[in-house]
Amino acid sequence: xxxxxxxxxxxxxxxxxxxxxxxxxxxxxxxxxxxxxxxxxxxxxxxxxxxxxxxxxxxxxxxxxxxxxxxxxxxxxxxxxxxxxxxxxxxxxxxxxxxxxxxxxxxxxxxxxxxxxxxxxxxxxxxxxxxxxxxxxxxxxxxxxxxxxxxxxxxxxxxxxxxxxxxxxxxxxxxxxxxxxxxxxxxxxxxxxxxxxxxxxxxxxxxxxxxxxxxxxxxxxxxxxxxxxxxxxxxxxxxxxxxxxxxxxxxxxxxxxxxxxxxxxxxxxxxxxxxxxxxxxxxxxxxxxxxxxxxxxxxxxxxx
Numbered sequence: 306x307x308x309x310x311x312x313x314x315x316x317x318x319x320x321x322x323x324x325x326x327x328x329x330x331x332x333x334x335x336x337x338x339x340x341x342x343x344x345x346x347x348x349x350x351x352x353x354x355x356x357x358x359x360x361x362x363x364x365x366x367x368x369x370x371x372x373x374x375x376x377x378x379x380x381x382x383x384x385x386x387x388x389x390x391x392x393x394x395x396x397x398x399x400x401x402x403x404x405x406x407x408x409x410x411x412x413x414x415x416x417x418x419x420x421x422x423x424x425x426x427x428x429x430x431x432x433x434x435x436x437x438x439x440x441x442x443x444x445x446x447x448x449x450x451x452x453x454x455x456x457x458x459x460x461x462x463x464x465x466x467x468x469x470x471x472x473x474x475x476x477x478x479x480x481x482x483x484x485x486x487x488x489x490x491x492x493x494x495x496x497x498x499x500x501x502x503x504x505x506x507x508x509x510x511x512x513x514x515x516x517x518x519x520x521x522x523x524x525x526x527x528x529x530x531x532x533x534x535x536x537x538x539x540x541x542x543x544x545x546x547x548x549x550x551x552x553x554x555x556x557x558x559x560x561x562x563x564x565x566x567x568x569x570x571x572x573x574x575x576x577x578x579x580x581x582x583x584x585x586x587x588x589x590x591x592x593x594x595x596x597x598x599x600x601x602x603x604x605x606x607x608x609x
Contacts, residue, residue, distance in 0.1 A: 308337050308340055309336055309337070310349070312359070313353045314351045314353060315436070317372075321418070323414045336555045346598060347364060348364035351370055351372070352381045368396050369391040370396060374510040375396075375510065387405075388404065391405065393395060393407060393593050394406045394407070411515045421583060427583060428580050434575055438526075440525070441497055447499050449478070449479060450485075451479075453478055456507065457479065461549075461555065465555055466559055473495075489520065492561050497524035497525050497526070501527050502521040504521040506531060512533070521546075522546075527545070527566060530549060530563065542573060547562040
């Protein structure tokens, strides 16, 4: 039995307790959720609270998981402070084991594949959903679903794209139609009815790629994306989406994706090495958790 506690974590129907199921499936033990004051085997924390409480909690393995841009959550954007409080720092930054950093981006948590199975996995699932939805009858031109546009990047893409057709906006931002439900299924079903989807990130941060572009693919659309860099460039085929340089050449980029849509539709979403890279993300996390649990068990046995 492995005991797990959460603290300073967010409540989200897509990823709340994902890590518990991941641990259960990959370490092959039953799990129990307990209060963090009861010395859990694993403590999982995020940015929704005071970091100073972490040092007072006893746990064999302390994991910090962030699903958002840390620049928006001081003091959690202090790597030294994170290293002093946690055994594993899990999120968007690229893996650096010497600094306790493992890459495990947020979009993985939106797909409930807790094991990496060669037959049943994220890559094949999204690829198959894309193939099914890209040939679906498209009822409208494009879509944009968002709550806000804090950085102003979405409106720039919107204004350029609307020159070619109507963009349906069922979210809070630029709302021009009936709002949809809040689930991932609601979103996928809605945007699958259009050919283009504006799926810009809300901000930029090292390695920051969320679920947005993957949902656009799953729905069978051509994504119009903006972010820190090319999204998951080792995983995603760069010919399958339009990376919008909002301050440079945007007009020509949008024109190309409209006039040459077939070149964005052809080919696979994922690169040949995608499965191997994602499997490494999984294995690095599994191995690190096991290391801390085994190390603590040996210490207990020795002192006992």
